[in-house]
Amino acid sequence: MKTDSIFYRLFTTFPNAFFELINLQSNEANAYNFASVELKQTAFRIDGVFLPVADASTRPIYFVEVQFQKDAEFYARLFSEIFLYLRLYAPTKAWRAVVIFPRRSIEPTKVEPYQVLLESQLVTRLYLNELGDRAEQSLGVGIIKLVVENEKQTPALAKNLIARTRTELTNAALVQQVLDLIETIVLYKLPRISRQELVRMFGLGDFDIKTTRFYEEVREEVRQEQALELIMRQLRRRIGNMDQQLQERISQLSIEQLENLAEALLDFSSQADLATWLQDQSNQV
Numbered sequence: 001m002k003t004d005s006i007f008y009r010l011f012t013t014f015p016n017a018f019f020e021l022i023n024l025q026s027n028e029a030n031a032y033n034f035a036s037v038e039l040k041q042t043a044f045r046i047d048g049v050f051l052p053v054a055d056a057s058t059r060p061i062y063f064v065e066v067q068f069q070k071d072a073e074f075y076a077r078l079f080s081e082i083f084l085y086l087r088l089y090a091p092t093k094a095w096r097a098v099v100i101f102p103r104r105s106i107e108p109t110k111v112e113p114y115q116v117l118l119e120s121q122l123v124t125r126l127y128l129n130e131l132g133d134r135a136e137q138s139l140g141v142g143i144i145k146l147v148v149e150n151e152k153q154t155p156a157l158a159k160n161l162i163a164r165t166r167t168e169l170t171n172a173a174l175v176q177q178v179l180d181l182i183e184t185i186v187l188y189k190l191p192r193i194s195r196q197e198l199v200r201m202f203g204l205g206d207f208d209i210k211t212t213r214f215y216e217e218v219r220e221e222v223r224q225e226q227a228l229e230l231i232m233r234q235l236r237r238r239i240g241n242m243d244q245q246l247q248e249r250i251s252q253l254s255i256e257q258l259e260n261l262a263e264a265l266l267d268f269s270s271q272a273d274l275a276t277w278l279q280d281q282s283n284q285v
Contacts, residue, residue: 003068004047006147006185007100008036011048011064013177017140018050018064022098022124026140031056039084046081052093060094068102075114077244096122102148103129139164143178146185158186159201191226227258231265238268246271249278257281 011018011034016026018034032050039045048064063082067074082097101107104127117123128148135145142161149157161182169175179202186193186201228251235242235250242250253261264277 003066003147006188007064007066007144008048009184010143010181011050013181014140014143014174015050017138017144018062018098020134020138020140021100021126021144026138028059031059032062037085039081039088046085049085057093060096061091063095063097064100065097066100067106070106070108071244072108072110073244074108075111075118079114079117096124098124098126100126100128103127139168139178143182143185146182146189149189151189154186154189155201158182162202188225224255224258227255227262228253231258231262234262235265235268235274238265239271239274242271242274246274246278253281 015029015032015034019028020026031053033053034048034050037046037049046063047066050062050064052059052061063085065078071077078097078099082095086095107125107127111118118125128145131141131145135142139161142157142164146154146157146161162179165175165178165182169178183198183202186198232247232250250258250261260281261277265274268274268277
């Protein structure tokens with residue numbers, strides 16, 4: 001699952017969820033604008049930044065990072081991104097960092113250079129499998145939990161969230177956006193679910209499933225994501241661990257390019273071979 005894009009969409013659609021996740025009032029979202037930020041002339045991109053609106057100048061900036069894969073250099077990259085942001089944009093506001101892991105085992109263990117920051121009030125680390133009953137008390141936190149729910153429990157949790165969305169939210173446009181978001185997560189987690197099962201889950205008639213095109217688009221994304229995961233495993237076996245920049249370039253390939261890479265990687269013996277192949281693909285565009 002493309003967790004970065006899922007969480008970006010979640011916090012864009014339903015920013016209340018973020019503030020509920022960090023134990024603040026949901027209406028705190030009204031004081032912020034949310035965006036992903038690419039730092040100029042670098043390969044760095046911050047997953048999300050909550051910037052206070054003009055009349056909320058006393059509130060801190062929140063940097064949000066979602067990390068669902070093991071990465072020993074994660075904290076080095078995170079704090080590099082944050083301090084580069086502060087250097088480039090020179091904000092005068094306080095800042096906080098919120099790191100979201102699916103579980104503790106994903107978090108790097110060698111954190112000595114960053115221990116002071118991690119133990120300060122500047123950084124909040126969250127583990128989604130430890131949310132407990134908070135997911136039952138908050139719709140937003142419940143949707144976040146859906147991302148890491150096991151496959152067996154996903155349908156029941158999704159149905160509960162769908163019912164709560166329709167009863168707890170009053171804005172019709174927001175209701176539809178949140179339902180679309182839940183559907184996207186379900187399709188990523190249960191790629192083999194049938195259209196009929198999806199219709200029953202959302203309590204719709206076949207004609208009402210406005211997602212006919214949307215459904216197929218997400219299916220295609222899921223197919224691409226599955227192909228990407230398979231190829232990444234094959235590449236690691238073939239040439240070992242790859243640097244972050246190469247991984248990001250691979251993640252941008254189309255399904256057709258991924259299929260071509262699956263054949264080409266059989267001839268690779270080093271990261272240099274992969275880099276050359278990716279450059280050739282760029283030249284053909």
